[in-house]
Amino acid sequence: MPLKHSSQQWINPPADHRVGVRAIKRRRHLAERGIESLLLLAALVSVFTTIAIVAILVWESILFFRTVPLFDFLTDRQWTPLFDDAHFGIVALLSGTLTTTVVALLVAIPLGTVLAIYLSEFAPFRVRELAKPFLEMLGGIPTIIYGYFALLFVTPLLQRIYPDLPGFNMLSAGLVMGIMIVPYVSSLSEDAMRAVPMNMREASYALGATRLQTALFVVTPAALSGLASSYILGISRAVGETMVVAIAAGMQPSFTFNPLEPAATITAYIVQVALGDLPHGSIGYQTIFAAGLTLLLITLLFNILGHVLRKHFREAY
Numbered sequence: 001m002p003l004k005h006s007s008q009q010w011i012n013p014p015a016d017h018r019v020g021v022r023a024i025k026r027r028r029h030l031a032e033r034g035i036e037s038l039l040l041l042a043a044l045v046s047v048f049t050t051i052a053i054v055a056i057l058v059w060e061s062i063l064f065f066r067t068v069p070l071f072d073f074l075t076d077r078q079w080t081p082l083f084d085d086a087h088f089g090i091v092a093l094l095s096g097t098l099t100t101t102v103v104a105l106l107v108a109i110p111l112g113t114v115l116a117i118y119l120s121e122f123a124p125f126r127v128r129e130l131a132k133p134f135l136e137m138l139g140g141i142p143t144i145i146y147g148y149f150a151l152l153f154v155t156p157l158l159q160r161i162y163p164d165l166p167g168f169n170m171l172s173a174g175l176v177m178g179i180m181i182v183p184y185v186s187s188l189s190e191d192a193m194r195a196v197p198m199n200m201r202e203a204s205y206a207l208g209a210t211r212l213q214t215a216l217f218v219v220t221p222a223a224l225s226g227l228a229s230s231y232i233l234g235i236s237r238a239v240g241e242t243m244v245v246a247i248a249a250g251m252q253p254s255f256t257f258n259p260l261e262p263a264a265t266i267t268a269y270i271v272q273v274a275l276g277d278l279p280h281g282s283i284g285y286q287t288i289f290a291a292g293l294t295l296l297l298i299t300l301l302f303n304i305l306g307h308v309l310r311k312h313f314r315e316a317y
Helices: 006-010 015-065 070-075 091-122 125-140 143-161 171-192 199-205 211-222 224-239 243-248 265-274 281-312
Strands: none
Touching: 015 091, 015 243, 015 281, 091 171, 091 211, 091 224, 091 265, 091 281, 125 171, 143 171, 143 211, 143 243, 171 224, 171 243, 199 211, 211 224, 265 281
16 A cells, blocks of 8 residues: 655655755764864863973972982971072971961861851751852952951951960961861862761661761761861862962971961962072072972872772762
8 A cells, every 4th residue: 555645755755854864963973073072182281281290390300409419308407598508408398388287277177077067967958058158259269368367367366365476477377278278178078968868867867866966977977088088178278378378477487386486388488489580490490399399299198198088988878
C-alpha cells in the first residue's frame, strides 16, 4: 500500500534537508572543539605561568647561592644584605613571618570555626543570607586598608594595654591579619559542614543529643577534611600577606618571636627591596629571588600538608 506524501517525506527526507542537518552537526562539532581548545589553552597558560615563575626563582637563586653558602643562609640570625657588613640569614625574616602568622591564626581559626558552626547549624535562613555577604566583603577589602587600620587604630588601642608597645609591632599586624583571614576560614568551613548529610544530624537527634552536641561531635568531625582545607588556606594566606605586615609590623629584620616587637617578614622585605634602585644581577637584587623561593617552598609545604589531611580525613557519604 503506498505511503502518503507526508509519511514519505518523514521516512525519506529531501536531500537538501539532509545536507542542512549535516552542516548544523558539523558546525556544532567545530564549536565544541573550539571551546575545548580554548579551555585547554587556558589550563596550559596557568601551567606554563607556574613553571616560568618556578624556573626564574630557581635560576636566580642558584646564582645567589654561588656567592652565599646555603648553610649561612639557613643558620645566620642577621639579615643585612644591603649593608657593607652583609649577612644573609633568612631565619631573621622567617621568625617575623611565623610570628605574625601564628598571631593571625590564633584569631582566624577559632573565630572562623565558631562562625561556621553558627551559620551552618544555628542561624536562621535570613540571618545566614545576610551575614555571609558581609563576611565575604571583608575578604574584598584592599589589604593596604587593613595595614593602615592596624597602624592607626589597633596599635593605639594596644598601647593603652602595653604602654611601652612600639608604633610598629607584629601583634597588631597579626591581629588584623586574623580578622582579614576569617572570611576564608568561615566560608569554606561552613560549606563543608553544610555538605554533611542531614540523616547524620537526624540520627544524632534521635539518640537524644542537643543541637550543640550534634554540631560539635557529629557535624564537625564529619567535615574535618573541609575544615583542614580552610585552615591550610588561611595559613597560606597569612604567610603570603604583604601590605599589612609591611605597614604595621615595620621593616626591621630581627630574629625575634616576641609579637610586641617590630620585625620584617619575607614579603615585606621583597616589597622593600623591589621598590629600591638595585642594579640587575647584584647580590642584593638576587636576595629577592632567594627569599621568594623560600616563601614558595613554605607555601608548597602547607599545600602538600593540606592535600594529605584531605585524603586522610575525607569521608564519603
